[in-house]
Amino acid sequence: MEDVIIIGGSFAGLTAAMQLGRARRKVTVLDTGLNRNRFAGHAHNIFGHDGTPPGALLERARQQVAAYPSVTLINEAATALSGAPDAFSVATATGDSLSGRRIILSYGITDEMPAIPGFAESWGKTVVHCPFCHGYEVAGKPWGVLYSSPMSLHGPVLYANWTDDITLILDGHAIPDDERARLEQRGVRIIAEKLAAIEETSGVLRAVTLADGRSVELSALFAHPRNRPSAGLHGQLGLDMKDTPTGTMVAVGDMQATSRPGIFAAGDLTTPMHSVTFATNSGSLAAMGALQSMMV
Structure with a gap:
């Protein structure tokens, strides 16, 4: 035994x-x-x-x-x-x-990877969950934050230690007006549309495509599946x-x-x-x- x-x-x-x-x-x-x-x-x-x-x-x-x-x-x-x-x-x-x-x-x-083309291929490389683990290598570059829960609204404040170029993608969710105002005051860009695809090469993120067809250039996307x-x-x-x-x-x-x-x-x-x-x-x-x- x-x-x-x-x-x-x-x-x-x-x-x-x-x-x-x-x-x-x-x-x-x-x-x-x-x-x-x-x-x-x-x-x-x-x-x-x-x-x-x-x-x-x-x-x-x-x-x-x-x-x-x-x-x-x-x-x-x-x-x-x-x-x-x-x-x-x-x-x-x-x-x-x-x-x-x-x-x-x-x-x-x-x-559990969402059914977004390029997400799984980039997971752990440039689609990541922890700035302490992955943020230093992409510091000063444009970051995206994919909304998944109210916890996502706290991310941009923390991520400001690494970059001042942050885009919050709401992925079709609504957030309180006071939270939106607080984030915009910090210089965070907020996009309402759903995320349609990750544009990547061998897991290296170039941009994301939104449901309305727009492309947003990013070097990293922080997400919590x-x-x-x-x-x-x-x-x-x-x-x-x-x-x-x-x-x-x-x-x-x-x-x-x-x-x-x-x-x-x-x-x-x-x-x-x-x-x-x-x-x-x-x-x-x-x-x-x-x-x-x-x-x-």
């Missing part, structure tokens, strides 16, 4: 695995290899690793985690999870079954969830504990603030939470 089974082996899951491996606990990590940021060419704002491709970061992390003899990495999907503390059972897509004392869910989220958990195990378990501006997340308490005893969660699955740094922090906390729960 494993001490901890970690479902999801990206930044949160591998951080948890390393911490538990260093505590000499027996750990198995199940992972499909589909990290959310695989579309980005480089990962930024990561202390000591700024500009490193996400795949390279994860490959190096896997090598380091695999060096701990009590940790096993398996390229496999988990399909079912049941049981209770000290007697959890995880079924895999190949029909295998694993037993574990504790569980850490770190399978992340999947972004809807997202969903990348697996359904939280639903099987009936875990408490919380709404976010773009989807849902697993509700966690102290040390990343979920609403079900013995099950912890970490990474993008548990926060509306998505970055490698947040993921590794929550993975470390989940590992400590799982470890402490086995010591009482």
Whole structure:
């Protein structure tokens, strides 16, 4: 029996695995290899690793985690999870079954790309969600913001740290008059029409096409598409969830504990603030939470 089974082996899951491996606990990590940021060419704002491709970061992390003899990495999907503390059972897509004392869910989220030509092709390159992760490389250039929720109205204020050339595309939505006045006073251009297409070459944005046929030159488009958990195990378990501006997340308490005893969660699955740094922090906390729960 494993001490901890970690479902999801990206930044949160591998951080948890390393911490538990260093505590000499027996750990198995199940992972499909589909990290959310695989579309980005480089990962930024990561202390000591700024500009490193996400795949390279994860490959190096896997090598380091695999060096701990009590940790096993398996390229496999988990399909079912049941049981209770000290007697959890995880079924895999190949029909295998694993037993574990504790569980850490770190399978992340999947972004649901809108049916806009060029959007998916540019996602993670010049159609992005985080200015701290992607803004520096396009600073001083024309940026677009695609409205998806009232949260989008806060973006232009933050983005002014990088550029004073900002266009808010409402995509057919209406906003309050006072919000419009506030943004226009800051120099934000506001376009009401729906976004029809992204004009790009190999993911590099040149302009966007609106539903009325107009073309607006942009170097980056900040967008927050809807997202969903990348697996359904939280639903099987009936875990408490919380709404976010773009989807849902697993509700966690102290040390990343979920609403079900013995099950912890970490990474993008548990926060509306998505970055490698947040993921590794929550993975470390989940590992400590799982470890402490086995010591009482």
